[in-house]
Amino acid sequence: MTTTVAKTLADVRNYLMGTQRDTFTTLSSSIIAADTTLSFASTTNLTDGSYIEIDLEVILVTNAVAGTVIRGMLGSTAASHSSGALVRINPVFFDYWALQELNGELLDLCSPNNGLFKVGTVDLTYNVANVGYDLTSTTTVEDILDVRCKMPDSTRSWPRATYELVRNMSASEFASGNMIRITSGPFPGQTMRVFYKAPYTTVTTTSDTLESTAGVHAEAADIPAVGTAIRVATTREIQRNIFEWQGDTRRSDDVPPGANTSALAGLRSLRQSRITSEAARLQARWPGFGRRT
Numbered sequence: 001m002t003t004t005v006a007k008t009l010a011d012v013r014n015y016l017m018g019t020q021r022d023t024f025t026t027l028s029s030s031i032i033a034a035d036t037t038l039s040f041a042s043t044t045n046l047t048d049g050s051y052i053e054i055d056l057e058v059i060l061v062t063n064a065v066a067g068t069v070i071r072g073m074l075g076s077t078a079a080s081h082s083s084g085a086l087v088r089i090n091p092v093f094f095d096y097w098a099l100q101e102l103n104g105e106l107l108d109l110c111s112p113n114n115g116l117f118k119v120g121t122v123d124l125t126y127n128v129a130n131v132g133y134d135l136t137s138t139t140t141v142e143d144i145l146d147v148r149c150k151m152p153d154s155t156r157s158w159p160r161a162t163y164e165l166v167r168n169m170s171a172s173e174f175a176s177g178n179m180i181r182i183t184s185g186p187f188p189g190q191t192m193r194v195f196y197k198a199p200y201t202t203v204t205t206t207s208d209t210l211e212s213t214a215g216v217h218a219e220a221a222d223i224p225a226v227g228t229a230i231r232v233a234t235t236r237e238i239q240r241n242i243f244e245w246q247g248d249t250r251r252s253d254d255v256p257p258g259a260n261t262s263a264l265a266g267l268r269s270l271r272q273s274r275i276t277s278e279a280a281r282l283q284a285r286w287p288g289f290g291r292r293t
Contacts, residue, residue: 003221005213006206008102009095011225015267016093016233023089027054033078038067045089053088054081055206056096095206098232103202105227106214110142110199115279116223117142117197118215119286124194126186132166133182135194137175141165145195145286149186161185161192195286220278226271230264 013022026041038059040046046064053059057079060070071078076096088095109116122136126149135141144165148158164181171177186192200214210216210224 001218002209002211003216004206005099005102005203005208005210008210008225008228009098009206011222012098012102012229012232013093015225015229020092022091025087025089027081027083027085027087030081030083032080033071036069036071038069040067040087043067050090051094053091053094053096054085055079056099057081058094058096093232098228099203101231102224102228105224105231106200106202106216109216109220109223109227109275114275116200116216116220116275116282118200119145119217120196120198120215122194122196124180124192126182126188126190126192128188131181131183132169132174132179133192134174134176135165135178135180135196139176139196139198141176141178142197142199144180145197147180147182147185147195148193150191150193152187152190158193159185197286217278217282219281220274223271223274223278226267226274230267230271233264 023045025043025045028039028041031038043064046052046061048062048064050061050064051058051073052061052069056076057071058073058076060073062068062070074094074096108114110118120136120139120141124133144163147161147163149161151157151159161182162184164183166179166181167177169177169179180194182192198215200216203210203213208214210221211218214224216224
């Protein structure tokens with residue numbers, strides 16, 4: 001089972017809204033990015049000035065009856081949408097914004113403080129004339145997890161090599177800037193498989209998956225939704241403190257200052273507990289067996 005970005009964003013809403021749901025309608029015909037008139041299955045809950053969200057696009061409704069709109073609002077990008085697509089009306093939490101926070105959470109999770117990471121591999125061919133090899137030109141390498149060398153016989157053995165990771169090399173010789181120096185282990189013409197630690201890859205569409213696209217190991221795929229929910233909800237405390245928006249005089253009594261932030265304590269505790277567990281799982285899988293020089 002894979003965890004799509006769409007599912008993660010839905011989980012974020014579930015954490016923050018519980019059984020409450022946004023008001024919604026659907027598109028009654030498909031649209032392209034250039035369209036400025038939309039046709040809705042129902043306009044009952046639409047008013048002039050409403051913000052709506054379709055997929056990851058935020059749209060301003062200028063005339064609810066006529067269906068005229070301004071596309072790509074709040075930094076989102078106008079896109080094509082299919083007939084029947086869900087239209088969220090004045091959503092409490094925009095998926096477009098939550099996606100940005102999800103990417104921030106993915107990068108934070110793989111910081112040294114949290115200890116999670118993506119495992120990447122690259123195969124190199126050992127040449128006795130070379131000591132240093134460009135590790136990879138496409139992925140940021142945080143550290144080496146292991147280096148295995150194929151034996152040139154029928155034993156199907158892949159013993160470990162002795163290596164050294166050297167950074168900040170000349171890009172003219174090592175495109176990635178990372179050189180792995182092999183000092184012992186491989187046989188000429190044989191494959192060296194390098195396992196390395198890398199940061200998670202950010203996601204861009206709702207069909208991306210945390211496992212395949214971002215590189216999150218399957219057991220940790222629940223963590224990004226928790227962290228994203230914390231990030232998205234934290235800004236609401238700032239919003240409620242803006243004096244110009246204090247329209248409800250009972251708000252301070254019903255929801256005192258700091259209530260939004262305090263309500264996230266449980267999620268913060270859950271996030272930290274899950275990070276600790278999954279960092280330990282990764283450490284158990286990659287206990288530093290590589291034979292560095």
